[in-house]
Amino acid sequence: MFNPELDRDDSLILHTDLYEINMMYTYFKKGISERKAVFEVYFRKEPFGNGYALFAGLSHMIDYIKKIHFAESDLQYLKENENYDDDFISYLRNLKINLTVRSAQEGELVFANEPIVQVEGPLAQCQLVETAILNIINFQTLIATKAARVKIAVGDQAIMEFGSRRAQETDAAIWGTRAAYIGGFDATSNVRAGKLFGIPISGTHAHSLVQAFGNEYDAFMAYAQTHKDCVFLVDTYDTLRSGVPTAIKVADEMGDKINFLGVRIDSGDMAYISKKIRKQLDDAGYPNAKIFASNDLDEKTILNLKMQGAKIDVWGVGTKLITAYDQPALGGVYKLVSIEHSDGKMYDTLKISSNAEKVSTPGKKQVWRISANSEKKNEGDWISCWNEDPRKLDALYMFHPQYTYINKIVTNYTAYPILKDIFVDGKQVYVEPSLQEIKKFAMTNLDGLWDEYKRSLNPQEYPVDLSQALYDHKMHLISKIRNQIIKRECED
Numbered sequence: 001m002f003n004p005e006l007d008r009d010d011s012l013i014l015h016t017d018l019y020e021i022n023m024m025y026t027y028f029k030k031g032i033s034e035r036k037a038v039f040e041v042y043f044r045k046e047p048f049g050n051g052y053a054l055f056a057g058l059s060h061m062i063d064y065i066k067k068i069h070f071a072e073s074d075l076q077y078l079k080e081n082e083n084y085d086d087d088f089i090s091y092l093r094n095l096k097i098n099l100t101v102r103s104a105q106e107g108e109l110v111f112a113n114e115p116i117v118q119v120e121g122p123l124a125q126c127q128l129v130e131t132a133i134l135n136i137i138n139f140q141t142l143i144a145t146k147a148a149r150v151k152i153a154v155g156d157q158a159i160m161e162f163g164s165r166r167a168q169e170t171d172a173a174i175w176g177t178r179a180a181y182i183g184g185f186d187a188t189s190n191v192r193a194g195k196l197f198g199i200p201i202s203g204t205h206a207h208s209l210v211q212a213f214g215n216e217y218d219a220f221m222a223y224a225q226t227h228k229d230c231v232f233l234v235d236t237y238d239t240l241r242s243g244v245p246t247a248i249k250v251a252d253e254m255g256d257k258i259n260f261l262g263v264r265i266d267s268g269d270m271a272y273i274s275k276k277i278r279k280q281l282d283d284a285g286y287p288n289a290k291i292f293a294s295n296d297l298d299e300k301t302i303l304n305l306k307m308q309g310a311k312i313d314v315w316g317v318g319t320k321l322i323t324a325y326d327q328p329a330l331g332g333v334y335k336l337v338s339i340e341h342s343d344g345k346m347y348d349t350l351k352i353s354s355n356a357e358k359v360s361t362p363g364k365k366q367v368w369r370i371s372a373n374s375e376k377k378n379e380g381d382w383i384s385c386w387n388e389d390p391r392k393l394d395a396l397y398m399f400h401p402q403y404t405y406i407n408k409i410v411t412n413y414t415a416y417p418i419l420k421d422i423f424v425d426g427k428q429v430y431v432e433p434s435l436q437e438i439k440k441f442a443m444t445n446l447d448g449l450w451d452e453y454k455r456s457l458n459p460q461e462y463p464v465d466l467s468q469a470l471y472d473h474k475m476h477l478i479s480k481i482r483n484q485i486i487k488r489e490c491e492d
């Protein structure tokens, strides 16, 4: 029966895979739930064949962690559906999160195979948060990266986010819109995203307006009589012979009563049509009226339209952005890198694979962004053991972690740590910047990246190197594990 108190679902606490809670149960029953652990999030390949990813999702992640609490209805549900005993249920009831969480900041550039979020604390708590953290970071980072690709394609022109109707449900529309704004979009059509996050909202009108009035003149005139700012959608019947001439006629008749901002096209050959429209608007005395375009646009179509000399001023991008159409998942993973044993000491762990790129890097780490002081551009990232600090060195030996003969010595550099403290022992220490600041930070970071890493097609691989100490530690651990396996085989 519905019980409003019990059935309240106001947190994402159960937004987790069952196996996380099952593992918590095992840790609890075996007395190791409080053992200290360190997990790290990383992805193995930048999405869309891009040379970088743009980190987003931290704000939602902070909110999620702050609200972690099992309500009575959650506990009752778990009790009814799983075989957990009462001790475990009361442990969950009294659970106080005291994790230390470090993360890249939103708008930061991040790269494959480097930790972008680090979660440290009691093993069971670390396990609980895996699913939601990956869900949030994977999606928002994916969309912010796609948005940055679109932003680079449009350059200084305006881009509007139109994706809500095609997004994977409402949360994806809202958080995707926020990520798109971080990645460089100027405005959104989603009014709720405007209210929640302060993103500028913007919109034209649909074909239904024209269909409702039965002809373009009545529709545009009605819109003009009810709105100051007007962008008329001109492709319902015949863009060049009917839509644009009618928009001009209404603009002429309304004069100063409206701001005739321009026209939108949503079909046809947009290079050809936009050039013709530009001439029609200019000839009619509206050189400042802008041409808006939408219709399954993405960075590739936009670059191609620009190459064709399309006269488009404002780009509306929906489906292909918000659904990350050409790569629907980022594939970030959450891996245990260090664990306390019964002797109270931390032991670093790693996952071996026959594929060198898939062998994880053990231990709690920091990522340092190295930029040459002379150029003010990034030289690469340097992943270190937690206790190393390249700011104390005069020269940095940077080498490719697989092809070690690719190496360089960098001097006169600045090293900046990517993982920042967000929560320390459960207490939030990170002061969240405003969304405007995050967007500005993203744009500054993109400026700091050489064009070779930013091009959308076949970018250069950005160096993500390991410190010598971390490399040696990894190699040592690999051979230790191999030797253990060989020893066990010999004993059998």
Ligand SMILES: Nc1ncnc2c1ncn2[C@@H]1O[C@H](COP(=O)(O)OP(=O)(O)OP(=O)(O)O)[C@@H](O)[C@H]1O
Pocket (backbone or CB within 6 Å): 266, 267, 268, 269, 270, 271, 272, 294, 295, 296, 297, 301, 304, 305, 308
């Ligand atoms: N000049 C162009 N060069 C490259 N791509 C273009 C050009 N003009 C339009 N496009 C893109 O081509 C695709 C055409 O879509 P579609 O086949 O739906 O045609 P349409 O003219 O929009 O028809 P409909 O009226 O059914 O929407 C869209 O993704 C659009 O962005």
Ligand SMILES: O=P(O)(O)OC[C@H]1O[C@H](OP(=O)(O)OP(=O)(O)O)[C@H](O)[C@@H]1O
Pocket (backbone or CB within 6 Å): 162, 163, 165, 166, 205, 206, 207, 208, 266, 294, 295, 296, 297, 316, 317, 318, 319, 320
């Ligand atoms: O093409 P997208 O990048 O996804 O951008 C959003 C699309 O949504 C609208 O079309 P829709 O057919 O849903 O409505 P309409 O009647 O306003 O054209 C709009 O005209 C765009 O084409």
Ligand SMILES: O=C(O)c1cccnc1
Pocket (backbone or CB within 6 Å): 162, 163, 189, 202, 203, 204, 205, 264, 294, 316, 318
């Ligand atoms: O305002 C628009 O033009 C708009 C909004 C959502 C989707 N397509 C277009």
